[in-house]
Amino acid sequence: MLRIIKKPIKNTLLLILICNFIFAGNFKIFSNFEGINSQSFSNREIQYNPLSQLNSEIDLSIYSPYINYFSYFGGIGIESPQDIHIDNSGFIYILLNTATYNLPTTYNFSNNDLDGSCIYLAKLTPDGQALVFGTYIGGNQTDSSMKMIVDEDNSIYIAGTTSSSNFPTTIGSFNQTYAGNTDTFIMKINPSGNSLNYSTYIGGSDFERPLALTKDSNNSIYILGNTYSFDFPTVNPYNSTKNGNQDIFFMKISSNGSSLEYSTYFGGENEIF
Secondary structure, three states: OEEEEEEEEOOEEEEEEEOOOOOOOOOOEOOOOOOOEEOOOOOOOOOOOOOOOOOOOEOOHHHOOOOOEEEEEOOOOOEEEEEEEEOOOOOEEEEEEEOOOOOOOOEEEEOOOOOOOEEEEEEEOOOOOOEEEEEEEEOOOOEEEEEEEEOOOOOEEEEEEEOOOOOOOOOOOOOOOOOOOEEEEEEEEOOOOOOEEEEEEEOOOOEEEEEEEEEOOOOOEEEEEEEOOOOOOOEOOOOOOOOOOOEEEEEEEOOOOOOEEEEEEEOOOOOOO
């Protein structure tokens, strides 16, 4: 279950994610938690079967003068929040990894029957009272999001890992074919959350994962990650050969996701994390 708290601090807004609560017992919000405008998008009761003899109670009353709203967001399984963004209009973007099949959706980018681990993206209104859109993203194996950015037009860029051979990709993107083991992916979703501008695999025959994601003013994407693959795709590289068991990769992707402007290994004889 994911909890969202929006808290004003010195005329600024700090959005806090409090995540991964698997309670060993009953969860209770105390009745003297006042002055809060609360909204829940959860599909389950605030009650958990005991996993041990312990009970968990959280007294949030001490925060009541500072919280604008408090919200649950979740389904019947476990949600693992990965990233969060607030756009210039105050809308909130939440990126999760989940095995829950009953999260609220307005669209679906998933090729999975939702019986495994996949990605979920949600956009909430600035007051936290409504879901603007929600969508699953994934294929038939394990898919995990890691990083998200939102540009000036409110298009959403997500980088993560996938072991799915049918992860959703788009025609004309850099690579529409799964290379093996665990690939990196990068995708751009339109501001309405109902269309992929592009989505592509990036990887070799072994394991890759992205560690950092950013963009420039031309919407070219830069990804920093690590790879175990000897055949990771390189273009105009500083180093075209993997030097250790695990190397860093660094790449720049064109603004339409169709090509690598450059991609290189970076590393020595030992592993780099």
